[in-house]
Amino acid sequence: xxxxxxxxxxxxxxxxxxxxxxxxxxxxxxxxxxxRGPEGIGVNNVIEEAGVGKQLLYxxxxxxxxxxxxxxxxxxxxxxxxxxxxxxxxxxxxxxHDKFKRIQKNYLKALRERPVVTRLMASELMHxxxxxxxxxxxxxxxxxxLARILSEFDEGRQEDLVNLSFVFYCMLxxxxxxxxxxxxxxxxxxxxxAAWRRVNKVMDTLVDRYLADASTS
Numbered sequence: 001x002x003x004x005x006x007x008x009x010x011x012x013x014x015x016x017x018x019x020x021x022x023x024x025x026x027x028x029x030x031x032x033x034x035x036r037g038p039e040g041i042g043v044n045n046v047i048e049e050a051g052v053g054k055q056l057l058y059x060x061x062x063x064x065x066x067x068x069x070x071x072x073x074x075x076x077x078x079x080x081x082x083x084x085x086x087x088x089x090x091x092x093x094x095x096x097h098d099k100f101k102r103i104q105k106n107y108l109k110a111l112r113e114r115p116v117v118t119r120l121m122a123s124e125l126m127h128x129x130x131x132x133x134x135x136x137x138x139x140x141x142x143x144x145x146l147a148r149i150l151s152e153f154d155e156g157r158q159e160d161l162v163n164l165s166f167v168f169y170c171m172l173x174x175x176x177x178x179x180x181x182x183x184x185x186x187x188x189x190x191x192x193x194a195a196w197r198r199v200n201k202v203m204d205t206l207v208d209r210y211l212a213d214a215s216t217s
Contacts, residue, residue, distance in 0.1 A: 022060050022070070024050040029071045034116045037123040038131040041068075068134050078117060079110035081145040099153055100161065100207050103146070104168045105200055111176040112196070122177040143169065157211065164210055168203065175199065 028049035032041045043064050047054050061067040072078070084106045085091045091099060111118055120135050146169065150161045179190035188195035 018060065021050075021052055021056055024052060025057055025061065025067055026071045026074060029067050030116060033068075033071075034119060037119055038068075038129055038135060039123060041131060065130060065134050068131050072134070079107060079114070079142055079145075081149055083110055084145065084149065096153065096157065097207055097211055100164070100211070101204055103149060104165075104172070104203050104207075107142075107146075107169075108172045108176070108196070108199070111172060112179070115180065118176045118180055121173060122181070160211060164207065168206075172199075 025046065028046050029041065032045055032049060041064070043054060043057060046064070046067065047057055057063070057067060061070055082088075084103045086102060086106060091102060094102060120132075123132060123135075146165055147162070150158065150165060175185065175190065178185050183190040185195075188198060190196070
């Protein structure tokens, strides 16, 4: 007679309680980071927001930087190389110009869909703290991913691509941050889709002109 498959062992109440408490702390961390930025987060307001004891924050995360690191890993959803490229097969079929455009447009889209990430990037510049050091390490991964992607389709244009990517990286970060704090910029209202369509069009023009000019210089 065949044996009945063993049932998966259910998580103990203690494990479930810990997971629920960790999630409450992570959720509280996110709310405070979004509302006040890294300069406004502290152990006391996190535990008050989460409604848990201070000792649990230290027991589960070893302090505030550990909690922020856990939030980054579980919830921040930082843009990834795969997101910047999109469908790999279709990406490989694009021209050099269109590959570069795809990456920049996907990066801008990712920033606009992540107000928490954009807010944190602004705080890294204006209010450096021990917490922003954790965040800076995570945001640096974007730059490393971009550099790695560019190296994969060098086509003899590595220096040109890096130079242009640096300009776009700075420009798009600034515009995304500006949209959250002071959306009127050079006659554009960054709260309206038309402004971002204009930004995308400008990027297309810059890519075509710069890479064409660089190839003849």
